[in-house]
Amino acid sequence: MTAKLLTTGAALGLAMGSAVTAQEVTLALSHWLPPVHEVHTDGMTEWAESIAAASDGRIQVDLYPAQQLGSAPDHYDLARDGIVDIAFVNPGYQAGRFPIIAAGELPFLVSNGTTANRALHEWYMQHAAQEMPDVHVCLVNLHDPGTFHATRGPLAEPGDYAGMNIRPPQGTIARMISLMGASPVQVPVPEMRAILSSGGADATVSPWHSLSVFNVADIVTHHLDLPLYSVTFVYAMNQGVYDSLSPENRDVIDAHCTPEWSERINAAWAEQESSGRARLVGQDGHVFYTPDEGQMAQWQALSDQLREEWAQAATAAGLADPQAALEDLTARLQAVGAAYE
Numbered sequence: 001m002t003a004k005l006l007t008t009g010a011a012l013g014l015a016m017g018s019a020v021t022a023q024e025v026t027l028a029l030s031h032w033l034p035p036v037h038e039v040h041t042d043g044m045t046e047w048a049e050s051i052a053a054a055s056d057g058r059i060q061v062d063l064y065p066a067q068q069l070g071s072a073p074d075h076y077d078l079a080r081d082g083i084v085d086i087a088f089v090n091p092g093y094q095a096g097r098f099p100i101i102a103a104g105e106l107p108f109l110v111s112n113g114t115t116a117n118r119a120l121h122e123w124y125m126q127h128a129a130q131e132m133p134d135v136h137v138c139l140v141n142l143h144d145p146g147t148f149h150a151t152r153g154p155l156a157e158p159g160d161y162a163g164m165n166i167r168p169p170q171g172t173i174a175r176m177i178s179l180m181g182a183s184p185v186q187v188p189v190p191e192m193r194a195i196l197s198s199g200g201a202d203a204t205v206s207p208w209h210s211l212s213v214f215n216v217a218d219i220v221t222h223h224l225d226l227p228l229y230s231v232t233f234v235y236a237m238n239q240g241v242y243d244s245l246s247p248e249n250r251d252v253i254d255a256h257c258t259p260e261w262s263e264r265i266n267a268a269w270a271e272q273e274s275s276g277r278a279r280l281v282g283q284d285g286h287v288f289y290t291p292d293e294g295q296m297a298q299w300q301a302l303s304d305q306l307r308e309e310w311a312q313a314a315t316a317a318g319l320a321d322p323q324a325a326l327e328d329l330t331a332r333l334q335a336v337g338a339a340y341e
Contacts, residue, residue, distance in 0.1 A: 023246040031088035032072035042268035072188035092170020099313035104232035105172035113144030113270035116338035121262035138257035139235035144273035145227035149220035150203035157295040208276030
């Protein structure tokens with residue numbers, strides 16, 4: 001991060017007996033998505049442009065996509081340690097480290113990747129200082145619900161996955177994979193095609209449009225037709241950088257760290273993901289598996305176990321009443337029409 005104080009209108013300032021100063025700041029925002037991803041091209045770009053406009057050009061946010069400044073699982077630490085100013089973090093890439101926000105990873109929780117962001121942001125800001133005290137949490141959001149995609153089927157019930165190697169998107173689904181008798185293969189999404197094309201994984205867990213974005217739709221042609229889960233994300237800002245901002249600049253950043261911006265920054269991505277399934281339905285060779293009532297009961301039993309384990313982990317992390325916290329999150333999702341039905 002580079003910050004400098006500039007004296008403007010020096011001659012005028014001398015004439016008036018005072019100097020007019022304004023803090024100019026350039027912030028590096030690092031993420032691990034490709035530069036063609038909607039979050040980069042639409043969400044982060046719009047956010048950066050809005051910050052520049054609101055600060056009259058004092059604050060410039062430079063985007064660094066595709067793991068240029070560090071690997072995907074390391075992004076929280078990149079922000080904490082000041083290697084980057086702002087990092088786009090998937091907390092689930094470090095399973096068990098952030099157990100409270102992992103509530104957003106639970107199956108059968110959310111129905112969309114739009115209004116759910118607002119609810120998750122408002123909910124997690126009650127807990128962020130406890131769980132992520134060494135960064136400034138700016139935005140909190142998630143992606144449109146995803147599911148299992150494999151090189152072979154059937155995929156309708158948990159037992160169908162026994163013996164598979166599967167790439168999970170976060171820690172909770174990794175645990176689900178193990179409970180299903182399969183083996184999680186921990187690689188971040190930028191490495192999804194490599195692990196699938198090499199045969200190192202038989203399946204991946206992803207939202208629908210991401211199969212095209214990360215170029216694996218030709219490999220995983222069998223799909224569990226069920227909105228199963230989501231992934232939480234945090235925009236984490238280095239605390240020292242945030243604290244060093246002038247009051248005027250901090251006000252601009254605060255106005256861009258809101259529930260509304262958590263939804264807005266994800267809007268284009270959510271729209272693409274929600275239409276991704278329909279595009280695959282029209283392609284030859286893709287097979288979709290819809291669970292029947294008995295199979296759904298098996299998925300629900302797995303979900304119930306994961307919720308119990310989440311409550312235990314959250315309690316160990318210092319959350320006083322995890323059941324009440326989860327009910328609060330669910331109520332917030334319901335209030336904005338984003339709860340799973």
